[in-house]
Amino acid sequence: MPPMVQTQKLCKSFRRSDGSMVDAVKGVTFDIEKGEIFSLLGPNGAGKTTLISMISGLLAPTEGDATIGGFSITQQPIEAKKLMGFIPQEIALYPELSARQNLLFFGRMYGLGGKELNRRVDEVLAFIDLADRQKDRIDTFSGGMKRRVNIAVGLLHRPQLIYMDEPTVGIDPQNRRRILDTVKQLRDQFQMTVLYTTHLMEEAQELSDRVGIIDHGEIIALGEQGELTQQVGEEDRIEIGLGNRAVPATYPAELQAQIPGVTRILYTPAEQLAEGSSQSTPARLTAFAKRGRTALPQLIQVLNKDGYEIQSVEVREPDLEAVFLALTGRALRD
Amino acid sequence: MKKIWHIAAKELQIVLRDRNLVLIMFLTPIVLATIMGFAFGGVGDSASSSFQHMPVVLVNLDTGFDLQQQIGVTETNLSLNDLTFNVDGAPTSVGELLQANTDITDTALNADSANFNFGNQLASILAATPLTDSNGLTSTTAFNLDELTCPLLTENGQENQQFAFAGTLDDLFDVDEMASAEAARAAVDRGDYVAAVIIAPGFSNQMMPTFSVAGDGGETTSGPAGEIEVYGSSGSPISALIVRSVVEGVVNQFTRISVALGATVDSAVNILLRNVSLANFDLTNFNLADLNISTQTLNTITGTLQTLDSSVLDPLGCLLTPGASNLHVNQQPLDQTQTLDAFSYIMIVLGSAQAVFFALFTGIFGMNSIYEEKRQWTLQRLIASPTPPRYLLLGKLIGNLLVVAFQISVLLLAFTVIASLVRGAPTFIYGRNIPAFLLVVFAIALFSSGLGVLVVGLFKTPEQVQFFGPMISATLGALGGSFGFRLPPAVGRISPIYWGVSALEKLGAGESGLALDVGVLLAIGVVLFVVGAILFRRRMTI
Numbered sequence: 001m002p003p004m005v006q007t008q009k010l011c012k013s014f015r016r017s018d019g020s021m022v023d024a025v026k027g028v029t030f031d032i033e034k035g036e037i038f039s040l041l042g043p044n045g046a047g048k049t050t051l052i053s054m055i056s057g058l059l060a061p062t063e064g065d066a067t068i069g070g071f072s073i074t075q076q077p078i079e080a081k082k083l084m085g086f087i088p089q090e091i092a093l094y095p096e097l098s099a100r101q102n103l104l105f106f107g108r109m110y111g112l113g114g115k116e117l118n119r120r121v122d123e124v125l126a127f128i129d130l131a132d133r134q135k136d137r138i139d140t141f142s143g144g145m146k147r148r149v150n151i152a153v154g155l156l157h158r159p160q161l162i163y164m165d166e167p168t169v170g171i172d173p174q175n176r177r178r179i180l181d182t183v184k185q186l187r188d189q190f191q192m193t194v195l196y197t198t199h200l201m202e203e204a205q206e207l208s209d210r211v212g213i214i215d216h217g218e219i220i221a222l223g224e225q226g227e228l229t230q231q232v233g234e235e236d237r238i239e240i241g242l243g244n245r246a247v248p249a250t251y252p253a254e255l256q257a258q259i260p261g262v263t264r265i266l267y268t269p270a271e272q273l274a275e276g277s278s279q280s281t282p283a284r285l286t287a288f289a290k291r292g293r294t295a296l297p298q299l300i301q302v303l304n305k306d307g308y309e310i311q312s313v314e315v316r317e318p319d320l321e322a323v324f325l326a327l328t329g330r331a332l333r334d
Numbered sequence: 335m336k337k338i339w340h341i342a343a344k345e346l347q348i349v350l351r352d353r354n355l356v357l358i359m360f361l362t363p364i365v366l367a368t369i370m371g372f373a374f375g376g377v378g379d380s381a382s383s384s385f386q387h388m389p390v391v392l393v394n395l396d397t398g399f400d401l402q403q404q405i406g407v408t409e410t411n412l413s414l415n416d417l418t419f420n421v422d423g424a425p426t427s428v429g430e431l432l433q434a435n436t437d438i439t440d441t442a443l444n445a446d447s448a449n450f451n452f453g454n455q456l457a458s459i460l461a462a463t464p465l466t467d468s469n470g471l472t473s474t475t476a477f478n479l480d481e482l483t484c485p486l487l488t489e490n491g492q493e494n495q496q497f498a499f500a501g502t503l504d505d506l507f508d509v510d511e512m513a514s515a516e517a518a519r520a521a522v523d524r525g526d527y528v529a530a531v532i533i534a535p536g537f538s539n540q541m542m543p544t545f546s547v548a549g550d551g552g553e554t555t556s557g558p559a560g561e562i563e564v565y566g567s568s569g570s571p572i573s574a575l576i577v578r579s580v581v582e583g584v585v586n587q588f589t590r591i592s593v594a595l596g597a598t599v600d601s602a603v604n605i606l607l608r609n610v611s612l613a614n615f616d617l618t619n620f621n622l623a624d625l626n627i628s629t630q631t632l633n634t635i636t637g638t639l640q641t642l643d644s645s646v647l648d649p650l651g652c653l654l655t656p657g658a659s660n661l662h663v664n665q666q667p668l669d670q671t672q673t674l675d676a677f678s679y680i681m682i683v684l685g686s687a688q689a690v691f692f693a694l695f696t697g698i699f700g701m702n703s704i705y706e707e708k709r710q711w712t713l714q715r716l717i718a719s720p721t722p723p724r725y726l727l728l729g730k731l732i733g734n735l736l737v738v739a740f741q742i743s744v745l746l747l748a749f750t751v752i753a754s755l756v757r758g759a760p761t762f763i764y765g766r767n768i769p770a771f772l773l774v775v776f777a778i779a780l781f782s783s784g785l786g787v788l789v790v791g792l793f794k795t796p797e798q799v800q801f802f803g804p805m806i807s808a809t810l811g812a813l814g815g816s817f818g819f820r821l822p823p824a825v826g827r828i829s830p831i832y833w834g835v836s837a838l839e840k841l842g843a844g845e846s847g848l849a850l851d852v853g854v855l856l857a858i859g860v861v862l863f864v865v866g867a868i869l870f871r872r873r874m875t876i
Contacts, residue, residue: 056718086715088715
């Protein structure tokens, strides 16, 4: 069975305002099989949206190509787009129009019409549980309700491939849970292929059949979750939050040498949450050990002895974030 | 192709559901135009100050009318005093008989002085100066404007009060005289005068009644036809309308006098000459009693001739009586609108200008919404749909055109309704020619939308459009007369608003000469649209 999505050496370069070029996506090649949920995981600015914009026909690749269901997005864009449902991160709806009017309009853009269109609109409104609010303007909806309508637009024409770009950004846990369930339902109930981008490791872990990790415009890891975590071994990860006190560059290595069983220690300095903000994330030490819970008391003891204030401690099993950390030396949130 | 219309319809749908946009697009121009209408349209007390001392140029080419020539005595160059016959055995002149039985004066019967010149009369009324050069019957009494009673010129006039102007014609017009019609028209074109009143050489002949002379089987008609031309400045349409109304009113009154005079004189002279004819010109056997001219008839003749000047004064109170056929109005589309009130005129002129002006804003900011579509990702969603990019572009362009056309239509309809409400009767201020109306609306919408496409295509950011767009609109508005004043036509024509307003004014006047206005708008609109669309394509990408 041919893959639903195939990318071949996709590249995208942008010209900066100073005239220099920046490569946002660098020769990305991967496949997405039919009926699977494929998550593209990476920090902000890694190139996820640029990559997906090329696959969905929003941006022309500088080099390379992608096919959707066998149709080239550059040579046969209309045929390729017919197979794809587009659910962007933004609420891509007309706020002045009602939920139903938005659905009718975008349905017509996908070639639907007449009774068929009305029937599909009724179906998706029921699916997102907003049939009773269908005549209300979008700008009267809550954030979560808007997200659901945003998703409904992408599902209206029953596409074979759904592209969802960080659909849970900025919504409450209840609506987030509903969306994650919906994604699984699309695969399990409607056999749709889902291309899901996120920077939240938990979402990728929960949803994905396969994961592609992207950083600096390149796919640095690709495969099932188990395969990826094996890449970093079976080590536990001990996260220790420190205060704002700076840690010398040589300190992680000195610390590692004092504690048996610890294979590596990485230091992440404190980071301001936003420019001009007084709030910041604390500095962290991340220690990898075969048995994290055994190494933890010794770690705390040494840090106390060296005068560091410990603000938080967490021991985690091997996960995608550990994979990202192991591959890049940075946390996913960076 | 359906997708294009769906996109266009969506644009209109969004506009109608956006309260702020509706407020700016529809309510603001309606309120502005209505306020201007009340301010300048004569409903408020301050109206008169806007229409004082309007510069008017007068060209009087009228050569007058020889009464005696018309009653057939010119060949012998005789006055009625020279026509004698025996009465009770004694030779008696017709003049003596008339004077003995009526109040008619000797002067009135003199061939040299029996010359009417309505042109002089009209000139003296417009210039608000008494006639000093005595020339026949009409100059025996000079006009005294203090005695002029006219609803047009009084504050408390009744049904014909049009402008609520409290003053005299001296306050209303500043009249200069010229000898050449061409020079006068050129002066109006330059903007020196709001109108030129050109009295043709045969005006008095045109005005005088036709006298039939039954006695000798012949018939003498009036001389060569002459018209009055009111050559108005399209830069001052309301002032030109007022000039025309006053001129028309005066001429209309002349017409009334002419009809009355014709009826009485024709009757009397026919009776007189028939009897003379029946007597085979044997005037020795002629007896006044056989004339069958009643004293009342003679008194009517005498009274009409003798008191012509004063009788003109009171009827001038009906200056706006419609129906005079002696006027030819050049350039100004005033044929039908002259029956409207000042408020309606304002709504036509300023309302049209406001409608076109606000349409420019809609055209520009409607296209600028492409940036909003990008920001909220609806454009990206459309691009990701299986819709060809050219459909998206055309849909957006046609949608904007549709919105602008809808806006103009609604505004003009609203102005019509407001004018009707103020007037108290249905008033189609933009005429009843629906196809022509739609054509003009389309032409204005094409231009306005085309300008929007070009501006948004030309400037790189929405901020630039928001800065330069209003500047461009305001400049075109000022040139085209959207702010309550009009620049000379030579300057105003630079702005397509001028052509739009001109077309709408002509519609209101029921004129058919729209080709130039509509042609200019369509031509500019097409050019803007095509060039703009090429540039605008860049805005349709991510």
